[in-house]
Amino acid sequence: MSAYSMPDKKGHFGRFGGIFVAETLMRPLEELTNAYEKYIKDPDFLQEFDDDLKYYVGRPSPLYYAAGLSRQYGAQIYLKREDLNHTGAHKINNTIGQALLAKRLGKSRIIAETGAGQHGVATATVAARLGLECVVYMGADDIERQAPNVYRMKLLGASVVAVESGSRTLKDALNEAMRDWVTHVDNTFYIIGTVAGPHPYPAMVRDFQAVIGREARQQILEQAGRLPDALVACVGGGSNAIGLFYPFIDDDAVAMYGVEAAGDGLATGHHAAPLCKGKVGVLHGNRTYLMEDTNGQITETHSISAGLDYPGVGPEHAWLKDSGRANYVAATDSEAMSGFHDITRLEGIIPALESSHAVAYSKILAAELGKEGIMIINLSGRGDKDIQTIARIDGVEI
């Protein structure tokens, strides 16, 4: 088998990906593609990126053998501890990379969309550090359910703009950020937080997040003496999952499981699982699997986790699904809650609700792999931001 080499020059992963934007954005995207292709091979750029990841983010993040969870679920479970990164999630890997590009392109203003607020915080963080103006678009509903992150962004000096249009969640924040970018293309760099959007974003964000999988691959070889049988990660847009998967893609024996948000259940229609239940369409600059109605209108999604509450998914996941290289499954809100409580009580690690979906599926997968089976779960973020949501669901007043 030849080595994996997606996407093609125009950003296609098979029939997925590409560039589907209004004309005004074609040149900015071309400039970004040229800059990205140049700097991703530039030793000075890569050195600065690595240094920032090491000294500012705190990488490498540990690969931790979760003895309690392994015993309980019945397999050898390792956690890739992205929750220990500065700002508490994997999102910072990508914002560091894109902010360094913004600096090299001479842009003075950074914009971002955010759902749960983790990407917004990670963007506000790098903007503060580099002295760049920062505007974060966030759905009005998400602002209500993620109040602590909104305040963190403001403390960091970012303006947070409430998006009232459409479903008032992540997809609408992305629309609004695109509108801002069209209007301010000359001085503005748009830091997309996931592996969606038009080319080169899916490939670029993947490349900045691939540090997760590169570290994990080396760490599991050192700690377990062999490659894992499976990788498990939650998938909203899919950046933490692709970051873990990508460096293992040519390791055919390593199975990959992306876990979408099944919300109230895949059969109810109240979910955010386009790979499991969606159709192929075009949204936010790329062709991928989407949650849409028969007329091609994007439908509202549901998940307990704001970070997974998105009707699309990165085009590379769509490709990995169709090619059969990765498997896509889903965990419901209540399964994610069980996973959350399991890992909190058994490991003393409070995970993000997003990552709890991966934990939930690892229980099912463990039964298939058996006691000697090795899996790595990407623990993509910490759960402090979700404490209020958890308490509300559990009927506890705090």
Add this chain to the structure above:
Amino acid sequence: MSRIEKRFESLGKSGRKGLIPFITAGDPVTDITVPLMHAMVDAGADLIELGIPFSDPMADGPVIQKANQRALAHGTSLHDVLDMVKQFRRKDATTPVIFMGYLNPVEAMGYDEFVEAAQQAGIDGLLVVDLPPEEAGELNELLYQRDIDPVYLLSPTTTPQRMEIVSLEARGFVYYVSIRGVTGSAELDYDEIQQSINEIRQHTRLPVGVGFGINSPERAVKIGQHADAVVIGSAIVKMMENYNGDKQRVINAVSGFLHSVRDALDAISKS
């Protein structure tokens, strides 16, 4: 020769500037759209741009976003919009109608089915905002076969190289976006617009329409001195916000406004 080409040819012969109003189909109610189209033609429209409602209109400003939401609130589908054009064609066989929208509703229907239905309904042009020529090959082949013109946007950020790419695929006319921004926003830089139109004419022989941000007879005149046609969207769509159940009042308001733009544009041709 397509209906759009014919229309621009006769405009050119008579020295008349083209007036292209835009409305969102089904906004605010289904049965206003066809009468409004006829009224716009009576008020001096030469071509009509009809917006296909979409849940995520990324290139549109707040006025047209709300129009999309109003049209979708009562379920306006692409099938419905095609039906509206079919009705319009019963009384008007000459005014070109251009669909403007986003790709996903078209993909959901399927390219083959859509293009066939569009031809049967009497659609003359298709402008898909988020479908650049690089991704449009398959759809354009079908459109060319059925004499439907793919219409493309050019913007202040379009390079000469891209103008070449676009002009190879475009038919009917090209649509120059007069601002960096979404529909309905910002001040216009008339010098930049004039320069851009001159540049565009070096790359294509198609007529040049200009839109985004043209909201008054005065602005229409300044643009019309250089462009072959002006497109007016948000200023008209804004009038739908005062609907309140009274169709005729809204139609009269749109007609009055278009008459004033028509008169102003005709004054250029005469001078």
